[in-house]
Structure formats: C-alpha cells, structure tokens
Amino acid sequence: MNKMIMAISATSLMVSAVVHAEVYVGGKVGKSWLDDSCRPTDVCDDDSSAVGAFLGYQAWEHVALEAGYDHLGKFSGAGMNDDHVNAMTIAPKFDLPLYNNLNLYAKVGGAYVDYGPKNDWSYLAAAGLELNANDNVAVRLEYQTLTDINNDIVRAEGNMATLGITYRFGRSASTPVVASQPRPAAVEPVVEEPAVVEEAPAPEPAPAEPVIKTVKKSLSSESSFALNSAKLSKQGIADLQDVVELMSRHSQATAVVTGYTDSTGSKEYNQSLSLKRAQAVADQLVSQGIDADRISVRGLGESHPVASNDTKEGRAKNRRVEVEVPTFTYQVVIKE
Template structure:
C-alpha cells in the first residue's frame, strides 16, 4: 500500500505546480481495458493470462503536439513459473506499473489526434514468492478526441517490454484501454479576428419613429347582454362578431399585430366534450378574423375546456361567466409613417 501511495504522488508530480492558472495544460483522468501477460513461463507450458486492468492518467500539454504524460495502472493478477536451482516453481501475484513518457501528437482534425509515447515503466510484482520490481522500456500509440471544452476520450495500446527479474523471464505486457481525461482551464478556441479595414463613414438616414401598441383584449362572455353562442353550439352570433371589430381593425392596420384566441366552457357535461366544444368556439371566433382578410398564421387558436374557470360553476351566473372566449392582441412595435 505504501508503494501505491508513493507511486501516485510521483505520478501527480509530473505536472507543473501552477495547474490552477487559466489554460495551464494540466489534465487528469482514468482508463480501463484488458491486460495480457506473454511468456510468463520458463517451460513450454502456456501460463500466459489476461486480466482486466484499470489506472489513472495525468499529464501536461506544453502545446498542441507535445505533452509529458504519466500513468499508474493495476495490470491484473497473473500466474508465472520460474526456474530456481534447476527446479521449476510457480507463483501468482498482482502486477502494477508506473510509466512516464513524452507524448507526441499528430492532429488528423482540430479535435482528433494520433499520438505516440516512448518512455520508461517502473513495474512491481507483489506475489506469493516475493515482491519484485524493475524498470523496462514502454511504448504506446493511441487516438485522442476532444469531446467537450474540457473532456477528451482516448483509445490506447501500451506495450511494456522484457520484464525480467528472476521470477519473470523476458515477459511482455500488452494493455488496451479506453479512457477519459479532464483538461483544466481549457476553453473553446476562438477564431482569429478578421483584420479591420476602415471604411468611409456614410451618413445614415434618420430612423423612422417607432411606436408601441399596448396590449388589447376583448372577452366574449355569456354573462353579458349580447348573445354569444347558442346552447351546445359553436356558431358565433352576429352581435358577438360585431364586437370583435376593434381588434379586427388593429390587425388589418398593422401587419405586426397578432392575436391569441382561447375558448372556455363551464363544467356541465363531460370534460372531454367541453374541451372539444371550447376549441370549436375559439375557431368560430378565428373564422371571423380570417373572413375579414387576416392571415390565419397571425392567429393562435386554442381551447381550454372547463380547466380555467373565473367564477364558481355552482351557480347559473358563475357558469355564464365561465362560458367565454378571450381574444388578446399582445404589445408590438411599429413604425409610424410620416
């Protein structure tokens, strides 16, 4: 355990201490994948093995093509056999490795690069036969892709060559991993600004005066003296249609103007039927606007059935108030013609 803590401390030390600065280049992440141990037997017996490996990755990007990178991986628990005084013995143990290497990248696209690493691997085999460690040559190739402003994903193949300490005999480790790294302080690259070219200053015409039309609402309700709809009908009465004329004139005079038409009912009868009835009545009001020459695309038409009462449905007067169609033209800005 003490060696693992020491290894992680050394791994993090490869990044500069000024990692908190903006765009510092520091990155940190993890990886996981299959690990293969080759030629781990002194005899012809096949005791090579494969295990699931996992580790951490940290590094520092000095520019777009060069970085210094370190990893610490648990490579798996493996069996091996070795010769001792003419006798073949076997042992099983956990294999870990700490690597440090320069990383060189070639960008296929601005956000995708091929990379290679060649460096050293300090490996440790903690087994039933003892605890051994040594340094071997390490090489790796991979693909690194920037997924977001701060996150990269990668696929890597790593090879540690000729691990030989008396228990192992010219053993090689091959590791294939997928990983993710978080890049501190990195932001999206901004395009270079276009060179500024001074253009002659042209006198601009004075802007046309703009006016604001206030919102306007008309509520057609059966609580008033004007008949709105017949019982269980969606045909608008002539008197109710005439009361819409102020809003019709508003939309005819200003192409910027729009209207929202919402139908409502009381709670008598099934809710699903009342919903359909409110939609039919709202459409009947919209048809008056369309017949007056207003484009239907400028109208928002909907029914809300009995869902939004403004009075109690327990009284005749309350139900009459709830049977209504609300027509609202929101605020808009228009240019006043001189």
C-alpha cells in the same frame, strides 16, 4: 524502495508545474496480457483485465507530459502465482491532428513495474486515437506495452488495450502565455473621431461627410482561444470590445473576420479550425448586438503566413484571427 522514491519524485515534479500549463486527468479500462512470461513447464494464466489513471499537462500545443498508474491484473507464470502486476509510468505524449477534433498520438517513456514479488524498471511505448468530444472532455482508444520486465527468471512484456476518458481543465484568462510564444501586438485602430453632437448658436452649412479609415484587429490564438479549441477565452472577448464599440456607434460599419493557422497538421484540419475560430469571433460580435448581416466570415487555414512556420515563434504569430472594418463614411449631426 529507492527506485520507487525516484518514480514518485518524478511525478511530483510534474505536478508542481501545473500552474504553468493546461492540466488534464483521466482514467482507462480494458484488456491486458503478458508475453514471454512462461516456460514450457510452468502453469500459466497470462490474460487479465486492466484499469489505470493518469495526470498530464500540455507543455506545448502538440506535446504533453503524462504520469500514470496502471493495474494490469493478476497473473501466473514463471516466478508468479496469481500475483499482481502494477506500473507507475511517465512519458511525453506527442499529438498529430488528423481531422477536426481527432488526433493520433504516441508516447515513449519509462515505467517502474511491480511484477509479482519483483520490482523492475521497464520501457513504455503507446499509441492511440483521441477524439475531443467538447472543449474539456476527450475519449481515447490506446494500446500500451511495457517491455523488458525482468524477474531473474524471464523477461516478459505487459500489454494493455484500453478505452479511456480525459477531462481537461479550461485555461483561465489569468493563465500566463508561454514565454517563448509572446502574444503579437494587436494593430491599434486609427480612427478620426468626430463630435457626434455639437452645440451651435446658429445654423451652419453641413460639413462634408467624414471618412473613417480601415480598422484592423488581430487576435492571437495563444491568449484568445483555449488550446486546440475554437472557444473564445475571457481575454479574447475583452480584446473585441473596441470593435464592438466602433460598430455599435456606426451602424453602417461592416466587418470581415478571417481565421488563420500555422502549417502544423493537415490542410483540411487547419482549414476547419481557422473557420471555426473566425465564426466564434463573429458569434461574439452578434451576441453584443451587432447584426449578423454586417459580418463576413472566412477561414484561410495555413495560407498567408505572417512569419516563418519553421520556428515556434513564427508558428505562434501565424495562428491568429483578424477582424477588419473596411473604410466607410458617416454623417456628422449638428444640433441647433
């Protein structure tokens, strides 16, 4: 019983942290089987069907913590006679991006197993593929093994091959950014604001055409986009308003939108993600009334880092989208 309380407490600690990270839940179904659960004299039935559920939170971009409950089914073997095998699990999950929305992942942790009439601590290992269907839903194909299940007669292994689905709760605009990854300060635009309309008692000579300086805006992926996604957050939309206002006032202004990533993952994946995030920014400008012909979009992946990719803080600075409004001239209108 004390072991069970410890397992439940560990799960509760994870649940208490959900306000600090992106949370997801999921379920899975599939095939299960036992290895080394029988002796030559035993009558064995070591195949069954399995179901499971899990809860996790994304602590970092490629690392999550998961707790789960698995029902491996009913089995017969040494010390067991049509008995249930259940497990409570907890393990970190490590993601490796492969291509676009496809990730390879691995888990290594522990489990508390009800093995028929016996309870025992076990080791957990799992590997799988996860495909992000959209910003919230992902599909998993996973193999999991529970080793060293001891019932004082045999040491068995419990195996599961499952198909699962995950629902990820979207990050709200009020979700705090992780303290170790501060949002880089955006470069403030330097704009010489002319008076668009001036009252004058008498006509005056037309002034020389003013020139507006190049304006640059940098959007941090931590605050401007959902995790592992090209969807703009509410904060990212708000950060673009000064660019929208500038281009709305001056119809001759154009913009170049460039996406960048850190060096984590393959070059192909980084190139695709940087282009998708840049396109999401351009689409937001168009939705605010800016003509698409005035916007150029490009993704440069992990090239042109602004900080070292050897540190977590440096990688956070490199994951960005930059919006540049090049220098242009505009006409001051003088009203008589």
